[in-house]
Amino acid sequence: MQIEVSSKNMPFLECFSSETRVKMIELLGEAPLNIKQLSQRLEISSAIVTKHIQKLEQAGIVRSENVTGVRGTQKICYLQLEQATLQFKSKKPYEHPTTTVAIPIGQYASFDVNPTCGLASPTQLIGVLDDPRYFADPQHVQAGILWFGSGYVEYRIPNFFHSNQKLRTLEISFEICSEAPGFNENWPSDISFSINDKPLGQWTCPGDFGKHRGVLSPDWWGNGNTQHGLLKIITVNPQGSFLDGTQISATTIHDLNILFSQDIHFRIASLETSTNCGGVTLFGKQFGNYAQDIIVTMQEDK
Structure with a gap:
């Protein structure tokens, strides 16, 4: 800014x-x-x-x-x-028009997860713990928190750009941490991100945070559970892919093959082949420390 x-x-x-x-x-x-x-x-x-x-x-x-x-x-x-x-010196830069959408964490389009795993709405657990089949339960769209030991969840980002518009920057923010049984503050996890099957890079989360109760944790959510994550921001632009401003790969916005009228597929994964396969926990706007869903901002090019 x-x-x-x-x-x-x-x-x-x-x-x-x-x-x-x-x-x-x-x-x-x-x-x-x-x-x-x-x-x-x-x-x-x-x-x-x-x-x-x-x-x-x-x-x-x-x-x-x-x-x-x-x-x-x-x-x-x-x-x-x-x-x-x-x-200090006044100038009037070109302002790129932007479009912003919020995607609830339970509104994933596809998944392939392994225990430990589960989902919960702001009022109760959804289905049975450590049974991946319940990720297909229709109630999954109500999830305010979800977790899995390995695998992935994938979201479809709506693309409202017109045929004469070009995407300059794609920014995605979300609250995330590792997934350990119960919780473990020292539980590194190599979490991978991709868009349209193009790898954006990997980030190692230091732990699964449960020592301090989440600001937004519902009253029924037990103290022995994961409480909050870290707010992370992925940015993809013509220079590459960045996490919180630090470059994580050379994948640019032009590499993503984002086409007019086609949804954008965003995947979050914990791969069994990674050095630290420590799982993923995602937080919606009624869990954790940040009152937000997955926020996607798309900025138009000139």
């Missing part, structure tokens, strides 16, 4: 004139927190925290969401902006 240094962007620039707001950004960069948790860590009142959060929200740096918990409603705060570049 580029921010022009000008008076019109003072709400953004003023956010960094306060040491308290900068500390809030640091804390939220580590994990989402509610107002009370921020108040305790900063040793200031909840009322002051709320005023600072409102200013950060107005600037687009932080977003918050009211979540119903055991003891009533709580306001969960998330760091929305990961990076920004200050632009």
Whole structure:
């Protein structure tokens, strides 16, 4: 994100004139927190925290969401902006039109998974644990969390571009971690990604996180289960494929054979042939730490 240094962007620039707001950004960069948790860590009142959060929200740096918990409603705060570049010399770059879609994690188009495996909606388990057949249960579309020890799930991304439009950048974000029985914070997993059968690259997740309860974990979801993952962003553009800004392969947007009127096939896999076959856990907007499904953003070329 580029921010022009000008008076019109003072709400953004003023956010960094306060040491308290900068500390809030640091804390939220580590994990989402509610107002009370921020108040305790900063040793200031909840009322002051709320005023600072409102200013950060107005600037687009932080977003918050009211979540119903055991003891009533709580306001969960998330760091929305990961990076920004200050632009001192004014210019008006071409703005590439974008299209964004959200795909629920249970709305996969195909799968081939092996135990340990399972699915759960925000209210209950779907089918029987460690039985891959239940990934075909019609209720799988309601899944808010799913996990498997090896194999893959594949999603169909709708392509709404017209015949005269060209795709410049494809960005996919999701919350993910390894899959161990119960959980194991030290459980590396080599997770592979592909689009239209073209490999994008591989990322090694460090573990299956369950030590700290997920911000969005439903009340019925036991403490001994996987609680949250890491928010990852895959970007494919004319230069290659990137994960959180780090290049993971030379596969470019032009290599993906994305055609007008044809869906885009996105696969997440834990291959038995990999060095660390540690499985996959995917989180939807009602599980884990991030209130989102699989978010796909497509940017048009000039």
